[in-house]
Amino acid sequence: MAEEFLRIDKLVKTFGGNAVVKGVDLSFQRGEFVTLLGPSGCGKTTILRMIAGFERPTSGTISVEGKDITSLAPNQRKIGMVFQAYALFPNMNVGDNIAFGLKIASMPREQREARVEEMLKLIGLAGYGKRFPFELSGGQQQRVALARALAPSPKMLLLDEPLSALDAKIRVSLREQIREIQRELGITTVFVTHDQEEALSISDRIVVLNAGNIEQVGQPFEIYNKPTTRFVATFVGTLNTLNATVADAGAKTVRIGETTATIPALPTSAKAGETVALTMRPEAVALANGVDRDIMLEGKVAEVAFLGSVIRLKVDLGGNLVSVDTFNDQRTPPPAHGTSVRVGIAASDVLVLSA
Amino acid sequence: MIGRRFWAWVVFGLGAAYFLLPLLATFIFSMQMRRDRLTFDAYLSVFSDERFQSTFSYSLVCAVCAIIVGVAIVLPAAYFVRLRLQWLRPVMEFITLLPLIVPPIILVFGHIKLFNSSSILPLTNSTLGTDVLIVCGYVTLALPYMYRAIDTGLRTIDVQTLTEAATILGADPIRTMVQVIFPNIFVAVLSGAFLTFAIVIGEFVLASLLNRPAFGVYMQNVGANRAYEPSALAIISFALTWGAMGVIQLLDRFAPKTARQA
Numbered sequence: 001m002a003e004e005f006l007r008i009d010k011l012v013k014t015f016g017g018n019a020v021v022k023g024v025d026l027s028f029q030r031g032e033f034v035t036l037l038g039p040s041g042c043g044k045t046t047i048l049r050m051i052a053g054f055e056r057p058t059s060g061t062i063s064v065e066g067k068d069i070t071s072l073a074p075n076q077r078k079i080g081m082v083f084q085a086y087a088l089f090p091n092m093n094v095g096d097n098i099a100f101g102l103k104i105a106s107m108p109r110e111q112r113e114a115r116v117e118e119m120l121k122l123i124g125l126a127g128y129g130k131r132f133p134f135e136l137s138g139g140q141q142q143r144v145a146l147a148r149a150l151a152p153s154p155k156m157l158l159l160d161e162p163l164s165a166l167d168a169k170i171r172v173s174l175r176e177q178i179r180e181i182q183r184e185l186g187i188t189t190v191f192v193t194h195d196q197e198e199a200l201s202i203s204d205r206i207v208v209l210n211a212g213n214i215e216q217v218g219q220p221f222e223i224y225n226k227p228t229t230r231f232v233a234t235f236v237g238t239l240n241t242l243n244a245t246v247a248d249a250g251a252k253t254v255r256i257g258e259t260t261a262t263i264p265a266l267p268t269s270a271k272a273g274e275t276v277a278l279t280m281r282p283e284a285v286a287l288a289n290g291v292d293r294d295i296m297l298e299g300k301v302a303e304v305a306f307l308g309s310v311i312r313l314k315v316d317l318g319g320n321l322v323s324v325d326t327f328n329d330q331r332t333p334p335p336a337h338g339t340s341v342r343v344g345i346a347a348s349d350v351l352v353l354s355a
Numbered sequence: 356m357i358g359r360r361f362w363a364w365v366v367f368g369l370g371a372a373y374f375l376l377p378l379l380a381t382f383i384f385s386m387q388m389r390r391d392r393l394t395f396d397a398y399l400s401v402f403s404d405e406r407f408q409s410t411f412s413y414s415l416v417c418a419v420c421a422i423i424v425g426v427a428i429v430l431p432a433a434y435f436v437r438l439r440l441q442w443l444r445p446v447m448e449f450i451t452l453l454p455l456i457v458p459p460i461i462l463v464f465g466h467i468k469l470f471n472s473s474s475i476l477p478l479t480n481s482t483l484g485t486d487v488l489i490v491c492g493y494v495t496l497a498l499p500y501m502y503r504a505i506d507t508g509l510r511t512i513d514v515q516t517l518t519e520a521a522t523i524l525g526a527d528p529i530r531t532m533v534q535v536i537f538p539n540i541f542v543a544v545l546s547g548a549f550l551t552f553a554i555v556i557g558e559f560v561l562a563s564l565l566n567r568p569a570f571g572v573y574m575q576n577v578g579a580n581r582a583y584e585p586s587a588l589a590i591i592s593f594a595l596t597w598g599a600m601g602v603i604q605l606l607d608r609f610a611p612k613t614a615r616q617a
Contacts, residue, residue: 054519074522085513087520091538100534101524145520152524 005030011060022212035199038209080149088133095129101152119147139170282323284349293344385586397583414570418555421493451502459560497551508543549599
């Protein structure tokens with residue numbers, strides 16, 4: 001059984017009467033990579049800053065390895081943190097930046113120098129020790145910031161949107177490197193981001209936050225495929241909505257235009273004649289080129305977006321605009337704007353979400 | 356394009372002439388101690404005057420003390436206000452502007468009234484006490500310049516994130532201030548220090564009324580009794596100020612850089 005490392009109990013934070021975090025309970029396992037995901041103002045950074053000790057909770061507790069650290073000063077917590085703005089000390093070179101925490105911990109000089117070299121190798125910047133932060137690119141600076149945070153062997157690593165200031169390509173390579181290093185060191189990591197792709201790609205678990213509350217906690221696969229609330233479904237990935245009328249609640253059948261379909265996810269509480277919103281991911285909808293699915297619908301292509309390996313079409317299905325993702329195939333060009341198409345949906349991929 | 360550049364040079368030339376011609380006239384006059392030729396006799400006379408050396412040394416020591424005390428007071432105050440007490444900034448601005456509003460004569464009378472021989476803390480009773488008093492007065496006079504210089508320096512760095520980065524690595528507030536914040540605003544602190552130096556070197560009112568042998572008092576005495584030496588002293592003062600400004604510019608090149616160079 002996995003060992004609990006960090007625990008947050010009934011955490012509340014208010015700023016001038018405005019509650020930013022509203023009674024959050026969370027548990028993190030040792031060595032786990034957990035992402036706090038949510039839009040701006042959802043409270044994710046505030047939770048991270050409370051874990052770091054930069055903000056004092058209005059109420060609630062934070063414990064590490066069973067010890068309450070809620071009132072402990074940030075410099076006593078033995079936590080490593082990487083900031084969005086790098087926060088490298090401009091007056092120190094790369095080596096001195098990495099050695100800063102080690103000097104405070106009174107590590108002997110020889111050991112310190114060896115540790116700095118080890119960290120530089122870990123981040124792939126061996127030989128950069130004498131350079132100053134202004135001589136490095138954004139990605140390199142953030143790697144140095146990571147090395148500086150990891151050098152004193154902290155108990156836990158906090159990452160506050162560390163990739164936000166970087167361009168797309170570096171962001172992807174650095175996030176892979178962060179994950180690789182985290183796995184190698186087995187350090188419990190809390191990562192804050194508003195980028196769902198980032199969260200899905202590197203996390204063991206994702207905590208989706210909205211307006212200071214937890215919406216859902218789960219593995220990336222679970223969060224994406226089995227969202228429990230409409231917010232999670234719409235915030236994480238793209239979601240199609242089709243309006244349908246309940247035909248027979250007992251038989252779980254609905255009518256979409258002229259088509260009747262059986263939806264296993266239709267709740268038993270639904271009433272005949274009631275309008276329900278059926279939701280599905282773009283990849284759950286397929287262009288029906290010889291494909292036979294549970295639900296087959298006619299529509300017109302309203303928009304074509306070429307995204308490289310994927311082509312995203314927007315198909316107008318009797319007033320419902322539905323996104324359809326298909327893989328790019330050099331031999332088959334995508335349907336043109338205004339073309340009539342048939343789309344197929346597997347009934348098992350359809351979710352009926354609560355509000 | 357060429358026309359615009361021409362007029363820019365004309366404006367620059369007029370501005371430069373406005374500032375430099377009086378200085379040139381003073382310089383030429385300072386060299387006319389002998390009727391038949393231009394010499395540096397006035398300068399030699401100033402430098403060989405024992406009072407010049409003693410008063411300048413006295414003011415120099417006072418300036419150094421005022422700089423140390425000023426930095427020790429202003430740096431932590433400006434740092435903590437910027438870090439934790441942003442709402443207090445207007446109050447700080449107002450307080451640090453007071454020395455520009457209240458004339459030094461009022462300040463020194465206040466000092467004498469509060470710290471005279473019949474007060475609880477009779478600083479004016481001893482030479483050392485009066486020296487302490489005059490340094491405190493200089494710190495007050497230089498406060499607007501020292502605060503603004505340091506505050507401008509703090510504005511150029513991300514004080515909060517740097518402080519948090521140092522703190523999470525285990526640093527206490529003093530270590531953070533000394534090892535992270537101070538080196539990154541060193542040039543700004545130096546600007547404040549040189550401005551303090553310039554104020555102290557030329558200050559007359561405090562030194563005169565507290566009866567201390569400062570350089571400002573000496574300059575006033577020389578000005579009242581000699582013809583060419585005051586001009587030489589004015590040129591020396593300018594040279595000192597410009598030298599200080601040059602040192603600031605030079606040190607600025609070695610300041611820690613916060614952005615990637617283009």
